[in-house]
Amino acid sequence: MTCSKYEHLWEDYLDGRTDAATRAELDAHLKSCAQCREAVEAARASSLLLRSLLEPAPEPGLGFWTRVQADLRETAAAQNDFWGSLEKLAWRLSFAATLALALMVGYLASSGAGTNNTALNGQTEIRALVPDPAPNLASKDEVLLSLAGSEW
């Protein structure tokens, strides 16, 4: 572990970017602190190793932009294909939905007429089951007697 007080100063120290006063302070500290001395020596060695052995990343080739542009065109075409097929699907779905709606309306209209007929038929059946009271009966009693006399 190095002394945290100086940790942010060593990079500038190694690069020779510290002012004279700071440099003198750091030099004095290095004389008295073995841990910082060792860390600064290691940092210096790391710099030498990296600079001497590694090479910078290759330059972007002259055709780099052309390749990016070609990739962009391909991506745009793929996106267009995607949206195009999505649009076709949407048209098909809306057509199917309209057709389904039309069929449903047709069905409802036809089934609605059927229900009325059934109601009418029902009324007819009830009339057939319950005979009409005898005409020109004067009182409730006469009506009841006529019903009791009729065959169910």
Place this chain on the structure above:
Amino acid sequence: MWKKSGARTLSKSSCNLKQMAHVSKSEAQNRAVSPSEAAAEERAIVRRAQAGDVSAYEELVRRHQRRVFAILGGILRRNEDLEDVAQQVFIKVYLSLKRFDLRSAFGTWLYKIAVNECRDYLRKKRARHLVYEADLSEEQVWQLEGVESEQGPPISAERRVELQQFLNRLLDELSEEERAMLVLKEVEGYSVEEIGSMLDMNVNTVKVKLFRARGRLMEFYRRRLRAASGRRKERKPQT
């Protein structure tokens, strides 16, 4: 700033001549204007690109491609797929450009996407190497010690490739952030201020993290060297 750091790396190795030569025209133009003017100019280009101007997006790619490559190179440390990953970054950026609200610098946003793309790539590839205790030859240890002390003899091209692989394996031991910072600083020649803006980090945080990353790298390095020396000593009495 770029010019200064570029000049430093130029003196280090001839391969960096290419890097200096490739400082783009737009970067050269950027040096002539103040940072606030450059930022305003870039915002205008971003707005044009957001409105669908492909030539404006091309300008953005040209301005930032070098740094994107440097970040990807720093994290991936493998060059074979680097351009594919970079292409993917610029496609993702283009597709989400309309969502970019210009509250941060375009570069900061772009570099974050680049770092995330690296993470995705590494996750998919499971590219993090298992550390194996490959034995270093006596000559390799000797040459590494020479490099470290700046007094070693020149290294042959063949040996250099082996030592690069060794160093890349050590870098794999570090986190992506540590690896990127170390490579951007020491290999690509960026300043701590530039790294801070690229990784969206406070400059003092970069300094502290970089210093700690160096310590960790050297810890792994010494451990491997000690292991190699130990194995050699064990073998010697038997022979």
